[in-house]
Amino acid sequence: MSTKSTYRHTVDSFKNALGLGNQTIETSLYERLIFYIALGLSLFVTLFPFYYMTVASLSPESSLYSLPPTLIPDELTLTHYRTVFGPETFPFLTYFKNSFIVATVTAGASVLVATFGAYSFARLDYKGRGIFSRGVLMVYMFSGILLVVPMFQVIVWLGFVDSLWSLFITYLVQTLPVSLYMLGNYFRSIPEEIEEAAIMDGYSRLEVIFKITLPLSAPAIVAVFFFTFMIAWNEYLFASIFLESQGVYTLPIGIEALASGFHQVWGEIMAASLLTSIPLIVMFMYLEKYMVEGLTFGAVEG
Amino acid sequence: MAGNTTSDVATDALSSDANAEIRLEGVTKRFGELVAVDELELTIRDGEFLVLLGPSGCGKSTTLRMIAGLETPSGGRISIGGEDVTETLPQRRELSMVFQSYALYPHKSVRGNLAFPLAKMDVENVDERIHRTAELLEIDDLLDQKPGQLSGGQRQRVALGRTIVREPRAFLMDEPLSNLDAKLRVQTRSELRRLQQQLGTTTVYVTHDQEEAMSLADRIAVMNNGELQQVGTPKEVYEQPANEFVAGFLGEPPMNFFAPECVVADEPALANAATLGIRPEDVRVAGSAGEPRSGGPAVEERRADGGDPRTIELEGEAVVVEPLGNAYEIEFDCGGDSVTARFRQRPEGIDPGTTATLRFPAAALHRFDEHGEVIDR
Amino acid sequence: MVSLTRSGDRTLEEKEALLGYALIAPSLLLIAAVILYPVLYNIYLSFTAVPLSPAESPEWIGLQHYQDLLGSGQFWSALWTTVVFTFFSTTLATLGGLGAALLFNRKFRGRRFARGLVLLPYVAPLISIAFVWRFMLDPLYGIVPYVGSDVLGLYGGDIDLLSNDRTALWSVIFVDAWRYFPFAFLMLIARVQAIPSDMYEAAKIDGASRFAQFKDITLAELKYILATVFLLRWIWNFNKFADIWLLTRQVETLPVYAYTVAFANYQHGQAAAISMVLFLALIGFVLVYVAWILDW
Numbered sequence: 001m002s003t004k005s006t007y008r009h010t011v012d013s014f015k016n017a018l019g020l021g022n023q024t025i026e027t028s029l030y031e032r033l034i035f036y037i038a039l040g041l042s043l044f045v046t047l048f049p050f051y052y053m054t055v056a057s058l059s060p061e062s063s064l065y066s067l068p069p070t071l072i073p074d075e076l077t078l079t080h081y082r083t084v085f086g087p088e089t090f091p092f093l094t095y096f097k098n099s100f101i102v103a104t105v106t107a108g109a110s111v112l113v114a115t116f117g118a119y120s121f122a123r124l125d126y127k128g129r130g131i132f133s134r135g136v137l138m139v140y141m142f143s144g145i146l147l148v149v150p151m152f153q154v155i156v157w158l159g160f161v162d163s164l165w166s167l168f169i170t171y172l173v174q175t176l177p178v179s180l181y182m183l184g185n186y187f188r189s190i191p192e193e194i195e196e197a198a199i200m201d202g203y204s205r206l207e208v209i210f211k212i213t214l215p216l217s218a219p220a221i222v223a224v225f226f227f228t229f230m231i232a233w234n235e236y237l238f239a240s241i242f243l244e245s246q247g248v249y250t251l252p253i254g255i256e257a258l259a260s261g262f263h264q265v266w267g268e269i270m271a272a273s274l275l276t277s278i279p280l281i282v283m284f285m286y287l288e289k290y291m292v293e294g295l296t297f298g299a300v301e302g
Numbered sequence: 303m304a305g306n307t308t309s310d311v312a313t314d315a316l317s318s319d320a321n322a323e324i325r326l327e328g329v330t331k332r333f334g335e336l337v338a339v340d341e342l343e344l345t346i347r348d349g350e351f352l353v354l355l356g357p358s359g360c361g362k363s364t365t366l367r368m369i370a371g372l373e374t375p376s377g378g379r380i381s382i383g384g385e386d387v388t389e390t391l392p393q394r395r396e397l398s399m400v401f402q403s404y405a406l407y408p409h410k411s412v413r414g415n416l417a418f419p420l421a422k423m424d425v426e427n428v429d430e431r432i433h434r435t436a437e438l439l440e441i442d443d444l445l446d447q448k449p450g451q452l453s454g455g456q457r458q459r460v461a462l463g464r465t466i467v468r469e470p471r472a473f474l475m476d477e478p479l480s481n482l483d484a485k486l487r488v489q490t491r492s493e494l495r496r497l498q499q500q501l502g503t504t505t506v507y508v509t510h511d512q513e514e515a516m517s518l519a520d521r522i523a524v525m526n527n528g529e530l531q532q533v534g535t536p537k538e539v540y541e542q543p544a545n546e547f548v549a550g551f552l553g554e555p556p557m558n559f560f561a562p563e564c565v566v567a568d569e570p571a572l573a574n575a576a577t578l579g580i581r582p583e584d585v586r587v588a589g590s591a592g593e594p595r596s597g598g599p600a601v602e603e604r605r606a607d608g609g610d611p612r613t614i615e616l617e618g619e620a621v622v623v624e625p626l627g628n629a630y631e632i633e634f635d636c637g638g639d640s641v642t643a644r645f646r647q648r649p650e651g652i653d654p655g656t657t658a659t660l661r662f663p664a665a666a667l668h669r670f671d672e673h674g675e676v677i678d679r
Numbered sequence: 680m681v682s683l684t685r686s687g688d689r690t691l692e693e694k695e696a697l698l699g700y701a702l703i704a705p706s707l708l709l710i711a712a713v714i715l716y717p718v719l720y721n722i723y724l725s726f727t728a729v730p731l732s733p734a735e736s737p738e739w740i741g742l743q744h745y746q747d748l749l750g751s752g753q754f755w756s757a758l759w760t761t762v763v764f765t766f767f768s769t770t771l772a773t774l775g776g777l778g779a780a781l782l783f784n785r786k787f788r789g790r791r792f793a794r795g796l797v798l799l800p801y802v803a804p805l806i807s808i809a810f811v812w813r814f815m816l817d818p819l820y821g822i823v824p825y826v827g828s829d830v831l832g833l834y835g836g837d838i839d840l841l842s843n844d845r846t847a848l849w850s851v852i853f854v855d856a857w858r859y860f861p862f863a864f865l866m867l868i869a870r871v872q873a874i875p876s877d878m879y880e881a882a883k884i885d886g887a888s889r890f891a892q893f894k895d896i897t898l899a900e901l902k903y904i905l906a907t908v909f910l911l912r913w914i915w916n917f918n919k920f921a922d923i924w925l926l927t928r929q930v931e932t933l934p935v936y937a938y939t940v941a942f943a944n945y946q947h948g949q950a951a952a953i954s955m956v957l958f959l960a961l962i963g964f965v966l967v968y969v970a971w972i973l974d975w
Contacts, residue, residue, distance in 0.1 A: 039782055039793075045857070046797050052822065053811040067829070069822040117706035124699030125692070132703060139714050143918030145934040146954045149947050150717035150724060173713035176706055193405035196372055199392050200399045201468070202422035205698055211418075215409045234805050236921035241942050252806040256925065259810065266814050273807035284802045288795050295801065296865055374690040389690045 050277075057081070057271035064267055080267035084275065090261075091246065092272055095254030099276075102164050102250060103232035106171040110228040111221055113172070114179030119209055121180065122187035123195070133184070140177040144237045152241055166242040167250070171235060175228040182227070182294050186220035187213060223290035226283050233280060251276050321383045322471040322504040323348045324369060329378035331364050331528075338364045340528040342378070346472075351498050351505045353515040356525035357551070362508045363476055365525070369506060370474050371395050382471060393422075398465035399474040402481065404457045406449040412436075412460050413445040419468040435467040438497070455486050462494070472504040479514065491517055512552050516540070524548050546577060546674035555582050555631060557668065560639035564616055575677055579668035582631065585643035587652060588615065588659040614667055616641065616660040620652050634660060725955045729947035737948065744952035753936065754953070758960070761917060761932040764852055769912040771856035773905065776863020781897070783864075784871045794868075801861035809925035812854045816840045847929035855922055859915075863908045870904045871897070906972055910965065917961050933957040 056064060060077045063070040084092045121133045151170060160166035190213060198208045214221070236252040243253055255272050258265065284291060324346040331339040339361040346352045354362040367373045369380060371392030380388045387395055398419065407415050416432045425431065436442035439459045449457055458478065465473050479487045479494075495518050498505050509515055515522050516536045524531040524539055524547070532544040543549035549557045557579045565578070618634030618641055630645045632652060641660060652658055669677040725744055727737035748754045779797055783790060800808065815823050818839040827833045840846045874896065882892045898905075920934035931939075933953060941950030 035782070035785060035787075038778075039787070042779055042782060043793060043796060046800060046861075049808070049811045049815060049857075050799060050803070052815060053807065056811075056814060065820050067820065067825060069820060069825055071822075113705045113709065116702040120699045120702035124695045124702070126696035126699040129699065129703075132707060136706070136710065139710055141914065142714060142718055143934075143958075145918055145920050145937055146721060146958050147714065147717045148938070149941050149951045149954065150720040151713070152941070153720065153724070153729075153947070154713075154717060169713060173709045176710060180706060191403055191405065193401040193403050194407060196392075197399065197401060197405035197464075198407070198418070199372070200370060200397065200474075201419035201464070202393045204391075204393060205695065212407060230802070236805060236925065237938075252804070252921075252925075255806050255810065259813075266817070266820070269810050270814060273804075273810050277803045277807045280802060280804055281799065284798070285795060288798075291802075292865060295798070295862065371691060374692050391691055391694070 053270050053274050053277075056266060057274050059267065061267060065264065080271040081275075083268050084271045090254065090258045090268075092254065092275070094247065095249050095251045096275070098164060098248060099233055099250040099252075102167050102171065103229045106168055106175065106232040107225045107228040109168070109172050110175045110179045111183075111225050114176055114183050114224065115214065115217075115221065116209075117176070118180045118183035119187055119213065122184045123192070124205075133180075136177050136180055144174070148237060148241065151238065155242055161242060162244040162248060163242075164248055167232070167235070167239055170238045170242075171228070171232040175231050178227060178231075178294060179224045182224050183217070183220055186217055190216055219290045223287055223294060226287055226291070227294045229283070230280055233276075321348050323383060324472060324504060324506065325379075325381045326365070326369070327379045327381075329365070329368060329375045329380060331361070331368060331373060332376045337528050339368070339375075342528075342530055344523055344530060344533065346504060346506055347520075348383075349502045349504055351495070351507065351518060351520045353519035353522045354506065354508045354525060355512060355515040355519075355522050355551075356510065356531075358510055360525040361528035362510075362525050364528075366399075366474055366476055366506060366508045369472075370397055370399050396471045397474055398468055398470040398472075400461050400465050400476065400478040402477040404449075404461035404478075404481070406457055406460055406464070408449050411446050411448055412441060412452075412463075415449070415460055415464050416445075416467050419464060423468060431467055435463045438466070439463045454482055455490065458482060458490060462497075466497075466501070470503070472506065473498070475505065475507045477509055478507075480509070480511070487514075494518065512554070516552075524551060526551070542676075543668065544676055546579070546670045546676075549579050549668055549670075549676075553581055555642050555644065557581050558585070558639070558641040559670075560616070560636055560641060564637045564639060565614055574671075575669035576672040577670040577674070579670065580641070580662055580666060582642045582644040584662045584666040585641065586661050587643070587645075587649045588661045612664040613661055614664050618658060618660050620654050620656045620658060623648075623652065623654060634658070636660070721951050721954060724948055724951035726952075727948045729951075731945055740948070744949050745956070747949070748952060748956060753931075754956075757931050757933050757936040758956075760848065760930060761934075761957075764848060764855075764919075764923070764930065764932055765913055765916045767849075768852045768855040768859070768916050769909055771852065772859040772912055772916075773863045773909050775856060775860030776865075776867050776908065777901070777905065779860065779864040780867035780871045783868055797864060798861045800858045801865075805858075805921055806925065808854075808858055809922070813841065813926060816850060818842075841927040842929050844929065847927050851923050851926050851930050854926060855916065855919065858922065859912060863912065866908045866911075867901060867904060870901055874900045910968055913968075914961060914965065917964075918957070933960075 055070070055073055057080055058076045058078070059070055059073045060075060060079065063073060063075075084090075121129060155161055155166045155170075158166075160169070194216075195208050195212055198212045199205070203211065234252065235250075236256075239250050239253050240256075243249055246254075246257070249257065251272075255269060255276065258272065259269055326342050326344045329339060329342040329344075330337065342361075342365060344365075354365055356362045364373060368375050371387065371390060371394075375388060378388070379386060382395065382397075407418060410418065413432060416435060417428060420428045420431060432445070433442065436445055439462060441456065441459050441463060444452060444456060444460070449460065452460065458481070461478065465475075479490055482490060491514060507515075507518060519536055521533055521535055522539050523533045526547050532539050532548045534542070539548055540552050543552065543557075546559065550559065558581075559577050559579050562575050562578055616634075616636045618636040620632055621635050621640070622631075622633040624631045624633070625648070628646075630648045632643050632645065632649070634641045634643065643660065649658075671677055724737060726739060726741055728740050728743075729737045783794060783797070787793075815821050816839075818824055818837055824838075824840060828835065828838075838846060840850045878896050878900075879892055882896060887895065918934060919932070920938060923930050923932060923935055924938065934957065937950045937953035937957065940946050940953060
């Protein structure tokens with residue numbers, strides 16, 4: 001697949017190029033000024049919504065609903081956060097817990113299933129391997145919207161409507177292609193001789209996987225875990241049709257329900273939105289260097 | 303038990319006692335259309351250091367991997383110590399292997415690397431064995447470091463240690479020195495040779511470096527295009543090459559080949575040869591001070607054995623004169639064939655463009671038929 | 680010469696192949712059951728009328744749904760909206776990514792950190808993004824209408840940018856481009872940084888202008904990766920549902936249309952047919968694009 005090699009190339013050259021380019025282009029003050037203005041504007045456009053989300057979540061009602069909008073709040077308050085964590089208005093903690101359970105279980109299962117599958121694609125030789133591995137990538141082109149009607153029927157038939165199982169199964173399979181792809185690439189980057197050495201040392205393939213390959217693949221496994229976690233954490237389409245009662249709502253559905261159920265609760269919504277973002281942003285900041293490959297694979301597209 | 307001549311306690315304990323003759327019978331390996339190894343017949347004697355030598359792609363590594371069990375032969379039989387292992391899984395063959403990249407486990411310390419094969423064996427004195435091996439290889443102060451912290455030479459030693467520590471039936475080595483710099487390579491080479499002689503463990507060693515092969519091997523098996531060309535001691539394959547390939551592959555600079563028509567005097571004895579070969583060090587210039595009194599020792603031996611006492615002469619025009627420090631190499635053009643001669647001193651009066659008479663004992667001449675096979679004297 | 684003394688054990692290759700099948704089997708079974716089967720089932724459903732009660736089985740009605748779609752103004756309008764949305768959001772995101780990649784090609788203090796920040800829109804949860812933009816675009820208290828209308832006077836009065844017929848689509852396009860330009864950025868910056876700097880130096884010596892350098896070196900070197908980024912973004916944007924749905928109900932693309940038909944009107948057969956048309960249209964586009972633009 002030539003798109004695949006494009007990805008590979010992109011990722012590799014990305015890693016190589018970072019921080020290494022020592023091109024010293026002499027530039028005038030004027031050019032530098034233009035550059036920093038452009039950079040500042042880009043960062044402003046990119047980051048302003050996050051800033052605004054934070055400010056709004058901490059502002060009192062009076063400054064939220066007044067004109068002109070407050071950019072630098074006079075006073076900060078945690079009222080909205082108290083409401084969000086309090087049980088009266090809406091069960092944010094339940095949604096958070098549901099999302100966390102679904103995302104963690106999905107990510108764990110996806111890593112487990114995909115580790116074996118990816119190892120099979122990367123290292124073992126058998127008839128049909130090429131077709132299988134290309135087929136898995138093609139599957140990635142089937143969108144959620146194409147699957148949502150038949151999946152609904154299947155979930156009804158399985159009796160999983162209004163249960164987190166429905167999401168778990170759906171997300172697990174939707175994340176398999178990206179997990180297989182990322183782990184497979186990583187496994188291929190481990191020198192085959194290391195595994196052969198372990199085989200010569202008396203270990204079977206399965207033992208080699210557990211004692212050599214997996215310990216060496218920790219960064220990739222963490223990255224894949226994060227991606228599948230992120231996909232499950234974000235997913236709206238399937239959750240919106242599989243879940244019916246508040247008790248099983250995940251964060252996207254819950255926050256949407258809050259927004260459509262009440263008026264003028266922007267403070268609470270912003271607080272909830274920020275709280276929803278924090279786990280992903282923290283994980284991303286920690287794992288950024290392992291994430292590039294998954295991001296360029298479009299792992300977060302619905 | 304062959305080869306176990308030392309009384310060193312450490313090495314005694316580490317050497318293996320089981321017979322480990324490795325026999326390959328008609329072993330063939332095909333990758334699709336490609337025949338990587340073709341009907342290979344080879345016996346590696348118990349305790350022997352055998353080097354598989356050949357250019358890249360000749361099938362030597364595939365052969366080693368088949369002995370290791372990492373590839374299964376498409377045909378033929380492999381046995382170790384009389385036991386058929388053709389289809390035995392690699393982890394059950396009790397062989398150990400040094401890889402070109404060393405293939406150390408990066409997440410384990412040196413100690414962990416050495417302990418890894420032992421964990422799979424039913425041995426009690428694990429720590430003792432690790433220490434004995436580490437002392438033998440002088441890596442005992444590195445035991446707690448990770449491979450990433452070691453130099454190339456140290457990694458190479460750890461890789462060796464990992465093969466030795468488990469006392470396998472045989473060592474398999476796939477170009478283990480090729481990642482070392484030239485100086486270290488020569489040094490490690492002699493240590494490796496000494497170690498193998500101490501342990502007396504059967505060793506199969508793959509390389510494309512003829513110098514390495516010459517200095518290490520009890521016997522060399524030369525391969526080309528998946529076929530075994532010749533097996534013999536370093537001396538045998540160098541002095542009595544079985545065919546044009548072996549003759550041309552060994553020796554630096556390589557053997558000169560030329561058509562019999564180039565020879566000045568009409569020699570009926572040469573008429574049935576398609577190609578003639580002469581090693582550069584056996585060529586002399588007639589009437590020059592550089593002319594030695596005789597050929598090399600091998601030539602002397604052959605003369606003494608009643609070999610051909612005559613002298614062969616060629617006319618050649620010097621093309622290139624190349625001083626090498628301890629020797630001179632002069633390339634002559636002999637009727638279209640290039641003949642290189644190697645002298646200890648520069649022969650007088652030979653400059654590019656000079657025509658000279660080249661001369662060598664007939665006993666030093668190698669004669670090949672139209673298939674490139676040597677014609678016995 | 681093949682050995683006849685097989686011990687009954689399998690050879691290495693046979694064992695490896697068996698292990699290979701065993702390890703990939705769970706993945707393949709799951710994908711077959713939860714993706715391939717539903718896709719095929721979807722094709723079947725698109726030819727049936729699906730009753731509300733799951734106890735009854737779908738009734739075969741042939742091409743009825745497809746005929747209905749072709750005769751429906753709503754369908755054609757949704758298709759057109761999809762194409763407009765996809766084209767502009769894809770183009771904007773690609774151009775935005777290109778611009779950011781060129782900016783970040785230059786070394787500056789804190790580049791690594793800034794690069795991480797630029798990726799945030801792509802990494803942050805969709806639900807948070809959707810709501811912060813809804814708040815910012817809110818007609819009463821939102822900052823965008825305040826700046827756009829009250830301060831700059833770009834448009835008059837009390838238009839709700841996300842609900843108004845004329846502005847909703849463009850608002851969604853803009854937000855989508857904002858969210859996804861980091862993808863293009865990530866794909867492009869690798870290539871931008873891989874362009875050898877001596878190409879520019881040679882061009883400078885030859886007296887090429889900045890613009891000529893950009894056109895003849897940068898764009899020429901990036902041609903294929905740009906085309907690839909555009910294609911991938913096109914595929915994903917064409918199928919986008921949640922991004923649009925969470926921002927506004929006023930923009931009806933094909934995915935939104937299929938969703939409402941299926942889960943507001945409960946016409947699952949009809950919705951299946953819509954998603955099939957969506958899929959076929961996308962495949963058609965990809966094939967044409969790959970053949971003509973990418974010239975594979």
